[in-house]
Each structure stands twice: as C-alpha cells, then as structure tokens.
Amino acid sequence: MKICVLIKQVPSSDALIKLNNDSTWIKEDTVVFAINESDSFALEEALQIKEQTGEGEVVVVSLGPDRVQRAIREALAKGADRGIRIKESFPYSSDPFEIASLFAAAIKDDKFDLILSGLQSDDLGSGQTGVILGELLGMSTATLVVETKLSGESIRVKRELESGWFQWVTMPLPASITIQSGINSPRYASLKGIMSAKKKEIRLIEKKELSGSIPSLQSIEHVYFPQKTKRTEMIEGSVDQVVEKLTEIIQRNY
C-alpha cells in the first residue's frame, strides 16, 4: 500500500496575526507555524493503515518556502518514510487548482494507492486540494471522512454529513480522501524518530519545473480582520409589538 499524505504548514492556532504592509497577507516573521491540524490526523491515519497492512510506504508531500521543511521533518519523525517538497518562494501564491495540479505533476509517477489530506487548511480553508488532486489523477474521492476500512482493492469510508448524519461509501482504489479532525489520536514523534528523521529523503522540486502549463485561477487581493461592530437597540412594548419590530429588523438586515 503506497500512501501519500498532503501536509500544509499553517500559522499555529494561537499565533498572534499581524497583516503585512500592503494587506495582501500576514506578517510571517512574527508567527509560529505548525502542521495543519486535520493534516496531522490524515498522517496518523496513513501511518496506522501502513502498520495494519504491514507493508508499503507513507510519503508526505508539501508545497511552500523553506520553513515547510520543518513540517515535513516532523512528519518523518512520526514515521513517514520520505518526503517531497515543492519549493515555492512566495507562500500562498498558488490557488487550490494550481496546488493540486503541481502535486499531480509531482506524484503521478509514484502511482499511489491512497492519498490522504486534511479536510481543509486552517488558514485559507478552501477544502479543495485533495479532491481536485484525486480528480486530476483519475481517482475516486471522498471528503469529510471520520473512519476508514480498507479491504482488498477498495476502501469503505464513513463521511460526516450535516446535522449529525453519517454516510458509508465504498470506493475502488486508488482514492483520494480528505480526513476530518478527531478520526484518531495523532502520535507524538519519539526521540528516536526525531533523530532518525534527518536520514530520510526529502526530494526537492522547484515549482517552475512543474508549473509550465498550469493556469493560476485565483489570487489574493486583500486580507483584513473581521470588523467588530456592536450596536444595541432595546425593544420595548407588548410581545406582539416586540415580535413585529424584531421581524422588521431581521427583514431589513438580511
């Protein structure tokens, strides 16, 4: 079983965010980066599947500037076998279609049986990369997965739907699956894992080696903090009067 795990390095959840001067992205030098939370669960799922089947390899793939190397090393320390990094000098300059296309170009020859990724990134939250990548490589795809069961040439997954509903889907391999946080308990890297990680291979690919014909479909124009506004209006009168007034306000604002 060859498993690919897509890892994104994102600002950690307790990072203090400041915007850059032209408000096109955050100031990176004041932020601590970490592996995207749901990607950690995807990695753990991959490691457990490998341990259950007792063979194969887990390869982590990431896109980004040099700092991303650390996220890949962390995954290797936890037990992934090797890494692939697509080097991008300016982080966040690629949209989900572009990223998926770059990943597809980088890994198509590896012929993975399974691609696992977090259901979405904690920074931009598009939630598309894993699915687009699966489509580009002609794989079956499923999103929001909370349980996996592998059997022979197919995989059965439990998907989280709305309002507490779940759905079981059986799909043929190869498949690209996006994993919901909480599906397992991600392990910590052991000291031996940390010390052996640097002996594992990380293949470096320049983005421009892959991006020849890939169109860029989106770009970030402007980022800003949610504007905090608070206005309190006291409504008085009988219940009927209050309801009427409330209805009017809600209709006016939505």
Next chain:
Amino acid sequence: MSQFMGTDYFDLESLLSEDELAIQNMVYDFVRKEFMPLIHEHHQNETFPVGIVQKLGELGLLGANLPQEYGSAGVTDVAYGLIMHELERGDSGLRSFASVQGSLVMYPIWRYGSKEQKEKWLPKLASGEAIGCFGLTEPDYGSNPSGMIARARRQGDSYILNGTKMWITNGTLADLSLVWAKDENDIVRGFLVEKGTPGFTAQKMTGKLSLRVSDTAELILGDCRIPAENVLPGIEGMKGPLSCLTQARYGISWGVIGAAMACYEIALQYAKDRVQFDKPIGAYQLTQKKLVEMVTEITKAQLMAIQLGRLKEKGKMRHQQVSMAKMSNVAMARDVARTAREILGANGIMEDYHVMRHMMNLETVYTYEGTHEINTLVVGSDITGLDAFQ
C-alpha cells in the same frame, strides 16, 4: 520567529541543533496535551499520574541521554536538559519522576552495573515498564549522607539489608530500589532491591504541601535478604551516590527554568490583561520592573544551563559547576514564581493560574538533591580551597 517554544530573549534557539529544537517542541506539546489536563486532580489528591510513565517511555524520554545500546535514545545532554525543562514547565513532580528514573537509577546501573544488571533493568526502565527509586537520604542523614546508618551484611550468597530511607521519590511506585548502605567494612555500596522482596516495605509519605504530584516514600529494610549479585559491582564509597546526584542536579538546573518560564509567561499575560485604574497593570513601572527582572534572570539561567550542557557533552563539566547551576537556577526560579504570584494578586493563589503550585514545588527543589546551602559550600570550597563542611 523562534522555533523554541517559550521565552527566548537572547536567541537560545541559535545555540540549539535542529534535533534539540524538535525534541523541545515535542515534549512541550506532549506535556501541554497529555499531562496538564491531569494536574489539578493529582495535585489535590497528592498522587502521581502513573499512566503517563509508559507514554514517557514510548517517546524515549526516560534516561534519554544514555546510549542506545540498552534501549535509551542517546540524545545530547542539552536535549536531555530541554526535556527536563519541558517536564518541569508542567510540574516539578513530573520532572522529579524522570530525574530519579534517568539520573539516579538508570545512570548508576549503566555506569556501575554488571552486564546482567544492565540487560535486565535498563531496557525496562527506559520503556517505562519498570519504575525505579533511589534510596540514599535517611531520617537523620540528609546533607551528610556519609553518616548513613543503613547496613548490608554479607551472608553466603546474599546480603542482609537493614535501615530506613526517607524522602524517596517514586518509592511506593518503584519496581526497583537502588539502596545505598554500608557494608561490614564501612564502605558505601549500591544494592538493587526488587519490589516484593521480604523485609522491604515502602510507605507513602502524605501531608506534603509541595511536590504533591510526586510519590514520596519511606523505605524500611528489616533483615531484607537480596542475592549478592544485586550489588553494583563498579563502585565503592560515597562517590557512587554523589556522582548520581551530579547527574540529577544537572537536570534540575535545566528543569527549574521551565517552571520559572511558566510562571513568567502567565504573569506577563496577566499584566497585559488585568486593568486597574484604567490601564493594564503591565503599564505601571513597578510591574514592569518585576517582569523585566524575571525575564533577565531566566535569560541568565538559560545561558548558564546551555554552557553547562555543552561542557557536559565534551566531558569537561565539573561537579562544582553543576552545584553552582543548581544553586543559582533554583533560587532564580523560586524568586520568579514568588514574583509572579505577587503580580497575579488574589488570582495568584488559585490553582487555575498554576504559579502557586510551582512556587510551592520549588520550595522542595530548593533543598533537595543538595540543599542550596550545601551546593553553595561546594562552590565555596572549590574557589577557596577551604572546606566549610567536611
């Protein structure tokens, strides 16, 4: 942005390797997620969370700086120090557990034990399958352990042990007790006593107002018969236990920086959030002076610890230097915890804010593994050539 998780005013990060940073990050994360949710319950109940031992073992955090040959991770001494730092950032009791296991039990077995003793115990102690304790202190012999009363009498293929050991960390949990006692020739030797040996009992000491998340026991040996091969063959005399204490003090000198950092970071945040007279208390000069002194002292302690660690890695560390670092850094942490308590006002005494727990713990750390005073006199003797206590 620093990858070092915590206060790093003087770019300590640049003095650490990639592995050392990764280890610090991992242990920081581990303690925050796996240990801290348990802390209040165990602090209140005066119990040690035994369930965490196996996890510490699985990650390689027990005796981590010993060579890989017997199951340890073989990390650098600085990495070992950073592990102690992160454990004690959680609680001094957690760090004490690991200090005793690694520095006071695994280290002497590795350094002075027979091949059979190493093979039998080191892998189990490293994995957390077995817990160890170190019996040196006696009710009447603390700073002068060489006066110990505990005796070992040779009888055929056995030793018969008699005596009482007190203030023994991990005592009731331990599968293996390393007990120091004098033989018939008045020479101090180390004896491995297994749990369940007739004549050996460990009694939990309760009522501590400090280091409550740590198992402390009295060990009672009454005609306790152990096989003669359970003596550590490679050492005779007080330099045996004292060399172990040097290892443990090294870990303490790092560990307490973690406790101080926890207190400082809580106080700093509090000072920025707490508004009195229409501005955060951190905006007042008196509070700023306190915070600045705290971070300055932490920074000095960090630089002392890292240089001590690098000296240890080169085999150049002297035990007097370890005494200085233990003495200086514990006193620093004790002061920082107390100042943090002041900054937090009434909230400072509440368990949710942690600083009072650290402050209480550090009272123990100040006087164990060589009191502040004894470590002071070790350095005093070293610089003057004149012994003040022997």
